[in-house]
Every structure is written in structure tokens, then in C-alpha cells.
Amino acid sequence: MAEIVAYFLLLSLLSVGGVNTIFPEMQRFLVEGGWMTAADFTQLFAVSQAAPGPNILITALIGWKVAGLGGAFAALAAICAPAMVITWWAGALWDRMRDAPWRVVVERSLVPVIVGLVLSGGYVLATPGGLGWRNILIAGSSAAAVTFTKLNPLWLLVLGGVLGALLFR
Amino acid sequence: MLALCQFLPGPNVANCSIVLGRRWFGLSGAAAAFSGLMALPFVWVLALAALYTGYGDDPLLRAVISGVGIAGAGLFIGTALKLARPIARRPVALAIVAGCFLAVGLARVPLLVVLPAALAVALLAARKRWI
Numbered sequence: 001m002a003e004i005v006a007y008f009l010l011l012s013l014l015s016v017g018g019v020n021t022i023f024p025e026m027q028r029f030l031v032e033g034g035w036m037t038a039a040d041f042t043q044l045f046a047v048s049q050a051a052p053g054p055n056i057l058i059t060a061l062i063g064w065k066v067a068g069l070g071g072a073f074a075a076l077a078a079i080c081a082p083a084m085v086i087t088w089w090a091g092a093l094w095d096r097m098r099d100a101p102w103r104v105v106v107e108r109s110l111v112p113v114i115v116g117l118v119l120s121g122g123y124v125l126a127t128p129g130g131l132g133w134r135n136i137l138i139a140g141s142s143a144a145a146v147t148f149t150k151l152n153p154l155w156l157l158v159l160g161g162v163l164g165a166l167l168f169r
Numbered sequence: 170m171l172a173l174c175q176f177l178p179g180p181n182v183a184n185c186s187i188v189l190g191r192r193w194f195g196l197s198g199a200a201a202a203f204s205g206l207m208a209l210p211f212v213w214v215l216a217l218a219a220l221y222t223g224y225g226d227d228p229l230l231r232a233v234i235s236g237v238g239i240a241g242a243g244l245f246i247g248t249a250l251k252l253a254r255p256i257a258r259r260p261v262a263l264a265i266v267a268g269c270f271l272a273v274g275l276a277r278v279p280l281l282v283v284l285p286a287a288l289a290v291a292l293l294a295a296r297k298r299w300i
């Protein structure tokens with residue numbers, strides 16, 4: 001567990017543009033380290049999506065699976081704390097630099113990196129057992145719905161659950 | 170303000186609670202805002218997880234949860250596609266997207282290697298107004 005906490009402290013600083021960008025890396029670390037299978041990770045992700053609250057709570061689930069309640073607290077704290085310390089200092093700085101030209105450059109440069117990483121996260125989470133037609137069908141339909149409609153994402157999770165029951169049993 | 174929370178590393182909720190808490194009440198305000206935002210969802214998600222472990226061996230439940238997870242992954246993909254709209258006609262930006270996806274999603278290169286490289290290329294491209 002100490003190893004996971006140490007790694008989450010580092011990941012916290014790499015999570016540019018929010019935690020959605022570090023999901024593929026989190027999965028790689030936990031699966032390659034033998035903490036859990038890719039299928040386990042997707043299941044924990046599902047639980048964290050189904051519960052109300054921020055995505056980052058998946059770290060609490062990971063800690064909880066590895067080391068119980070103490071692990072849940074430790075993992076969540078580790079992923080939040082370093083970034084929060086930076087934010088504490090940057091909050092004041094940011095207000096002063098509101099119109100600095102470099103800010104626009106940095107913001108623009110982040111967009112393609114964030115898109116690439118979030119796409120990777122979606123792909124990795126959608127294919128825990130390899131790429132198959134069922135995964136493509138379920139992930140593809142919710143991706144299309146979120147891109148082209150204003151449907152509440154909760155319905156897409158429900159639809160995913162129904163399709164899962166029909167296709168994976 | 171939201172832009173700041175999204176652009177800095179870390180969970181957006183955590184960052185926003187820090188920025189707002191600090192602005193209004195200082196350190197204790199930031200701590201209170203963070204705990205207030207996290208406490209209830211934390212209990213919720215663990216309760217759900219406990220429930221799930223109780224019945225986790227049931228193949229039907231596992232199938233349902235897998236479906237939910239894969240649909241959730243689809244939400245990520247959709248979100249990424251929406252984010253990509255402003256750069257859809259920017260070949261250099263699309264090349265960076267593809268490079269990140271190949272390295273992180275397919276080749277599974279550690280983020281610690283990919284991120285500095287990707288950010289360096291992206292910053293250069295943004296400076297030259299290619300993005």
C-alpha cells in the first residue's frame with residue numbers, strides 16, 4: 001500500500017487538466033504491478049461512476065481493495081494533497097496573471113494532450129479483456145450518445161449495465 | 170476560476186475547494202470546503218463497494234458492472250471527442266492527440282515519460298500558432 005500511496009503522490013502532480021488524464025497510467029501501474037487485473041480496475045471504475053461524486057473517488061476504492069478503510073483514506077489523500085498544495089500557491093498567482101499571453105499559449109497547448117490522454121483512458125477502461133465487438137458496441141453507443149445528444153450520462157450507465165447483463169453473462 | 174482548477178494538476182473538485190475556501194476563509198475554509206465536498210460521496214462510494222463485494226461473485230452482477238464500466242469508458246471517449254472539437258481542423262494538434270493515444274493507450278508507455286515529451290511538443294506548437 002505504501003508503494004501505491006507514493007505513486008499516487010507523484011501522479012497527483014502529473015494530472016494536468018484534471019484526474020481524467022491519469023486514469024490510463026493508474027491502470028497500467030496497478031495491473032502491471034500485480035495489484036489487480038484489468039477487469040478488476042474496470043469494475044472499480046464502474047462502481048465509482050455509479051456512485052454520486054467526483055471521478056477521483058476511484059482512488060478510495062483502489063485503496064480500499066488493497067488495504068481496507070485506512071487504504072481508502074490514504075489513497076484519496078495521496079492523489080489530492082500535492083495538487084492542492086500547488087493550487088493553494090497558484091490561486092493568488094493566477095489572479096495576477098489573468099491576461100498574460102503565456103497563459104493562452106499554455107491553455108491551448110494542453111488541449112490536444114488532454115484529449116489524447118482521456119481517449120487512452122476510455123480505450124483502456126473499455127477493453128479490459130481485449131478489443132471485442134461487445135466492448136465496441138457498449139462503449140461506442142455511450143460515446144456517441146454523449147457526443148451527439150444531451151442525454152443524462154446516468155442513463156447511459158444504466159444502458160451499459162443492461163447490455164452487460166445481456167452480453168457478458 | 171474554473172479554468173484555473175481545470176488547468177492545474179489534481180482533481181478539479183479538490184482544487185476548486187482550495188481556491189474558493191482560501192478566498193473566503195483561509196486555510197480552515199479550504200479544508201472545510203474540501204471535506205464537505207468529499208465526505209458524503211466518499212461514504213457513498215464505499216457503501217456501494219461494500220455491497221458489491223458482498224455479491225461480487227455473482228456472474229450476473231459482474232456482467233452488469235462490466236457493462237456499466239465499459240459504458241463509463243465510452244463517456245470518457247465522448248468527452249474527449251467533444252473537447253477535441255476546437256482542434257478538429259488542426260493537423261498538428263491531431264498528431265499530438267494520436268501520439269499520446271498510441272504511446273499511452275496502446276503501447277502503455279509510462280506517463281512520466283510521455284507527459285513531458287508531449288507537453289514540450291505541444292507548447293512549441295502552440296507558440297508557433299500551429300494549434
